[in-house]
Amino acid sequence: MAHVHDELLERDIEAYLGRHENKSMLRFITCGSVDDGKSTLIGRLLYDSHLIFEDQLVALESDSRKVGTQGDAIDFALLVDGLVAEREQGITIDVAYRFFSTERRKFIVADTPGHEQYTRNMVTGASTADLAVILIDARKGVLTQTRRHSYLVSLLGIREVVVAVNKMDLVDWSEETFRSIETDYATFAAELGIDNVTCIPLSALLGDNITRPSVEMDWYSGPTLLETLETVEVADDVINGPFRMPVQWVNRPDHTFRGFSGQIVGGRIQPGDPVRVLPSGQTSTVSRIVTADGDLEEAVAGQSVTIALDDEIDISRGDVIASGDAPPAVADQFECQLVWMSDDELLPGRPYLLKIGTRTVTATVTRPKYSINVNTLEHTAAAALELNEIGACNISLDRAIPFDPYSENREMGGFILIDRFTNATVGAGMLNFALRRADNIHWQSLAVDKASRSKLNMQRPVMVWFTGLSGAGKSTVANLVERRLHGLGLRTYLLDGDNVRHGLNRDLGFTDADRVENIRRVAEVGALMVDAGLIVLSSFISPFRAERLMARELLDDGEFIEVFVDSGLDAAEERDPKGLYAKARRGELVNFTGIDSPYEPPENPEIHLDTSGAVTPEDSALKVVDYLRSVGVFD
Amino acid sequence: MTLSHLQRLEAESIQIMREAVSESERPVMLYSVGKDSSVMLHLAIKAFYPSLPPFPLMHVDTTWKFRAMYEFRDQRVAETGMDLIVYQNPDARDRGINPFDHGSAMHTDLWKTEGLKQALDLHRFDLAFGGARRDEEKSRAKERVFSIRSDQHRWDPKAQRPELWSLYNARKAPGESVRVFPLSNWTELDIWQYIYREDIPIVPLYLAAQRPVVERDGTLIMVDDDRMPVDPNEVTHRSVRFRTLGCYPLTGAIESQASTLTEIIQEMLLATSSERQGRVIDHDSTGSMEKKKQEGYF
Structure with a gap:
């Protein structure tokens, strides 16, 4: 110096x-x-x-x-x-x-x-x-x-x-x-x-x-x-607030010791203090605060420590050890402020990974209630969020997490969103409060379940998902498959892209955000039909991997069968059964998949149908039916 | 109770290490034997205590380090019980790459940059801890704590993930890897204060002693073994110490009488030249570190 x-x-x-x-x-x-x-x-x-x-x-x-x-x-x-x-x-x-x-x-x-x-x-x-x-x-x-x-x-x-x-x-x-x-x-x-x-x-x-x-x-x-x-x-509000420690790592050097390592993000803790572990809600008492410099009499927010408890309870990474008197709330739906950080806009309905504390879950964001003009602070209506935009959204998680509002504790209420395919950090958000909605809706347990319906129908319910460019032959093949299955006495239903847009999804257009919502609804409806015991055939362009993965994840293993109807762009455009490619080329139709909107082909489809050349739709349909038999959908 | 700056830095580094270990399959800690590595190892032992850190140390060796560094390394490994992997680029070894005949650029590229890539590939490590600090060099000031490298080990400064709060995104595609820098927010002064406070062992070369040196382009180079071509008459014995440690022919010594830790800190606080000046590798051109990092250098 x-x-x-x-x-x-x-x-x-x-x-x-x-x-x-x-x-x-x-x-x-x-x-x-x-x-x-x-x-x-x-x-x-x-x-x-x-x-x-x-x-x-x-x-x-x-x-x-x-x-x-x-x-x-x-x-x-x-x-x-x-x-x-x-x-x-x-x-x-x-x-x-x-x-x-x-x-x-x-x-x-x-x-x-x-x-x-x-x-x-x-x-x-x-x-x-x-x-x-x-x-x-x-x-x-x-x-x-x-x-x-x-x-x-x-x-x-x-x-x-x-x-x-x-x-x-x-x-x-x-x-x-x-x-x-x-x-x-x-x-x-x-x-x-x-x-x-x-x-x-x-x-x-x-x-x-x-x-x-x-x-x-x-x-x-x-x-x-x-x-x-x-x-x-x-002002150190956090240190004076209630005790919070997200568990980073379970510390188990040998069978005699089991501790939970993490950085304290709120309050203070001493041996003898009662704690509650969330989201499970189990309670125990702190027996030791272990560090390499010897056990501590007290530890405070900001310190990285290892805590041992009196009771053998099941705790893993992502859980929060909290004050027994003032534990955080646990919820799976929130209102939040979201800052978008990616060149690819936020797509409401698309699942993203959400990391909060030491826990990573799957989250979907609803259409923003409004976006905030950072220059005037005015609220404006928004269908999506683009790079550097800030909005108020509801967010829904695939499981409940412990949290505090961001205004009370940054580390307990701040989160990032991660794209599941590029792994990029695409957004950051701050939880405001939990929505009561989730608390009040419980799963009704039903006496007759999927297995019993499946048995009565003598078929294994599945969703056969046809994806591919417009004109690739999805609907043609799906129709033939359904006719054959019906002929075999099986119970089926065909969800078709065009038909669904006349009713259920009449309110949706063709922007990326609407395409995501279109598929989300179809996937949910299809999943109910699978639950009802049907063999569901769905025929949608469904251009994005993320949404096809979402549909897959709504179902149990082996219930989602992805069929890539692959004609290549040239053959599809050549056929152009509805005259749409010609329109798109003339600029009369925007956001048309394959022309000015991307199609992400499946990486590992269960069935890959090449429909570009000499293979007839009948042969393709037969291939699908044979596959369904081979995986035990019917005998 | 307010935590001191060293307590906050320590807690943050520990949090980073635990996150890194929890979110990777095969982590490794790059251990270069210098003072930053010494601090990093000390923090790792604290982070996972009473367990041993759940990863090995790896020294990407050039065969040209100071002898005292090799001794110190082996001693620390024995004391801590850590596993150590030593990797020497076989290609560089076969070709006898050395700083005298091949120049510092090629020497560093083959032994260190290439050697590191080979070692990471060989052991399929998907996460590597490094001891770099943001205050070392201007291009480091913008590097993230968790830095993604392509399957070719390249760094893309334009595609860095934003890091908010203490949330790190360590997700990566197959073949990609993560470099993690737990000492990002430490300065050289913090490092020395912490070594002092925690009584962390360091290589004795940091302390001044009478050592045989020659002058090369205005830099004092220690003659550590007989591989260095010197005219016996040009070697003098002077009281010198080192501010950074690397390959001995590429590491400048400074004349100093500071033979204790506190004297070093005192001298450093009153000193007149910054740390990287002793490192020959940085002088090539402005932005040289940034270029090296894009190519895969730590």
Whole structure:
């Protein structure tokens, strides 16, 4: 480090280290655009807190001359603009983490860009921040982007905001300008429910009120930016809340010890405390809090520990060990705020993986109730969510999970959504509350079940799912199969794409979102018919793997038989029995599968029918019937 | 009770390691014998205590490390009871790749980058812990804690998964693997403070001692064995220490009298050049680390 003004460091290193060991840590996010001088501000903090090494300084000086924007002066922004691509473009394009440290605190700064399209990055950076520094250009005042940043900060539950009114040197250090921005912001913050706001007039370029009080602005008697960051008390609601620990790993070195390892995300715990394990609801008492440094008398939120219990109860990864007096609720349907982070839009009805705490479940999202315009905070109707859009949705899980509202506990109420095929993290959300709906609807247990109906019908019920391009021959083959099965005295029903759209799915169009909903309804209806003991044939283009998988998962093993009717695009278009390809080619029909909407072929269909050439539909149908016999659907 | 910054960093690293182990089939910890590896191993032992960490250590060796590093490695493995895999790229060994005849770029590429890929493929590891920190180098500041690599071990900085809260997405397609960096949020100063607080063993080369050195392009290089071509007259004995450890012909020493841990920290706090300066590999060009990482280097 360039230099540290600390006598103790030179005189008594052990005392110095002892003092530094007990420093606290503050994580904050900086919000603002390149033009607001954000990188300059961070560069200046790093520079003025003396954490730049000499060789970095030499590189910085030479870079400043080469690509800097400050003439011969040092361009602090170059300290923080990392990747080659963005150095060339002159913008930061992702979340970067910076570190600096003072006598009192260690700081982790999430540096995120202020561009409109990068809501995703800001939300990511804000998710772990205790405080936000929002930059305002003194010449411009509170802008649309200031509102956007403040809204996202409040959405992610940050309660401490420092407003850095930058470039005061360019408004002649005017107190009037500063006060008017301060007043404007206060009004806006109150609307958003941000309680703790500190406004500081400063110049990142010249260093005024960053680490040293400004001589030019003697009318300002408040703390500098660094002083504020060093002394701000971050309210620790979580540590004072009820005990919560999601189990990460069951620790079983040998038969004499069984503990549950995890990071405490709420409250505190001591040996002897009663606990409840969720979602099972079993209760026990903490016998030991085990760490490599010896057993603890008490552990608090933030610590990673291993807990042993008095009773041998069944606990696995994903369960939550919680306070016996104040356990979290358990539910499988919620209202949530959802931030979409993928280029592929959110498709209501499509199953995604949801990870919350240490548990991963399958989730489907309903059509958004509304999306939020982050610039005006207005609610607008939305059918889906696109990249960087935020909406309020209901979300439904395949099993119940323990949770707390995000506003009470970030780790118990924050989740990510993962695409089941690309494995990308496509969304992030915050649970607001559980919907009562799920609590009140119980499965009616029925005396006559699928097995008994199946026996009476003397057939094994299945769903035979024909998928393929329009014109590939799905309906033709499915019809022939049904006729043959009927002829054999079997009980069947054919669900056909076109027919269903005349009734059950009359309200749906051909967008990706509607296609997903179309298939979801058909799959549910088909599953009921299988339960009724029928052999169900369904003939739908069903272009997406995800929805075909959803249909498969509604049924028991061996009940879903996927038939890929594969003619290839050329043959289907050549046939064009309904004249649709011609229309699509002329641009009269949009979202047509194979033309301007994708078809994802099955990877491992039970039956693959090549219908491109000489094989007759009768032969194809026979192949399906033979398969059904071979897997015991009928004798 | 407020946790100190070291307690928070420790708890976070432990949480990361437990997640990584829970969400992978065949994890491994890359162990480079340096101080960051020492801290990472120490944290791993804490994370899974009283069990032993459920993964082996792997040292991707170049045959050109300091002798003291090999001794230290074997001693730590014996003390901790961990399994150790040592991998040396057979191709590099057959061709006798070394920094003197082939240059640092080829030496590093074949022994380390290629060696690492071969070792991961050979053992079919689907997750590897690495000790990299975000404060080391600018391109690291944006790397995720869980970083997905293609089946060719390539890193795509444009397709990184957002990481929110402490939720990590470790899902991957067959053939892909994950690199996990539990020390992402640690700085060099944190590492030294933690080594001091926890009394973690480190290779003695970090402490100043009289060592035989020669000067090469303004850098002091220690003559660790007789494979190094030197003129006997140019070798001098000086009190030096190392801020980072790697292949001895590629690792610059600094002149120092700091022979205890606290003296090192003191000297570092008052020091004037940053950590990676001693590493010859970084000097090739701006953005060199980013390029190496895209190619599969850690």
